[in-house]
Amino acid sequence: MAAEPRDPIVISDMRFGLPYSKGLMAQSFMATGLSPAKSYEAARAMEQEMRDRGELTVSLERLRDLAAGTLSKLAGTTYAVRYRRLEEIGRLDRPLIVLIGGTTGVGKSTVAAEIAHRLGITRIASTDSIREVMRGIFSRELMPAIYESSFDAWRSLRIPVPQGADPVIVGFREQTAVVTTGVKALIDRSVVERVSLVVEGVHIVPGYIEPSQFKDAWVVQLVITVDEEEAHRSHFYIREVQTDGNRPFEKYRENFGDIRLLGHYIEDLAKQHDTPIIHSHQLDRTVSETLERILSAVMGERDASAGRPDATSREKGAQSK
Secondary structure: OOOOOOOOOEEOOOOOOOEOOHHHHHHHHHOOOOOHHHHHHHHHHHHHHHHHHOOOEEOHHHHHHHHHHHHHHHOOHHHHHHHHHHHHHOOOOOOEEEEEEOOOOOOHHHHHHHHHHHHOOOOEEEHHHHHHHHHHHOOOOOOHHHHOOHHHHHHHOOOOOOOOOOHHHHHHHHHHHHHHHHHHHHHHHHHHHOOOEEEEOOOOOEOOEOHHHOOOOEEEEEEEEOOOHHHHHHHHHHHHHHOOOOOOHHHHHHOHHHHHHHHHHHHHHHHHOOOOEEEOOOHHHHHHHHHHHHHHHHHHHHHHHOOOOOHHHHHHHHHHO
């Protein structure tokens, strides 16, 4: 015997009275890092609670309160607070630009894709893609730096390397300066269109882009690192398998020392410019820490500009009462 249809729960202040969707609610919960199974359990629990209360018409704000309360009960306050922050990020008055840097093979593209998904950002770009576009515009004779890998850029240098300088670093700096021009243009375009953006790549180097220069956007820059050499080396083998050999392990193995050298150089610049460094050990933890850094940076800057205590201060104040 078929179950009797139940009246839908309607979100009253959404256009046309949008009905409550467990699937969409579960997606919001998954963005906090909660597992799919637990997210759907929470979404079902929310629906049941609203039906038990007779709340078949709810406001969006009431729905968010119920969601945070449900997460707090089923998963803990950390997820509830993260949900609240993600909701606030979604209502920002300016586009969010996330810049993720680090040397080759530390997992930047994987982290960037996951961060974009959780933040609801649909526009993702890599600096390698920008470099590829620039190759189609500028010939090798005119701009040789963009025709080599980041760790090979020294091969295209047309000027003598200063005494005592490392050619690998000099070549990388020249290539980064060129590619950064394209990165800035991409950011400018996103700001004009008011569309959030994630850019990842080895050319996202602290000091080459000043986040504060983009007044009409929230810009957060981070650097990903892998401390353990063997763990870092294994990433290239996994990459070769995942790309069916299109990104061969041997090429990176031969240049591993230079890749690590660039990593240390980028980390040193990150420390000089107070850019957060995320030490990657396990993907889920790396993504969670990266997300927390982004949320804290944006919420802190927003609250500071509004003359209010930041989220961390508010949480500490609440705990002390």
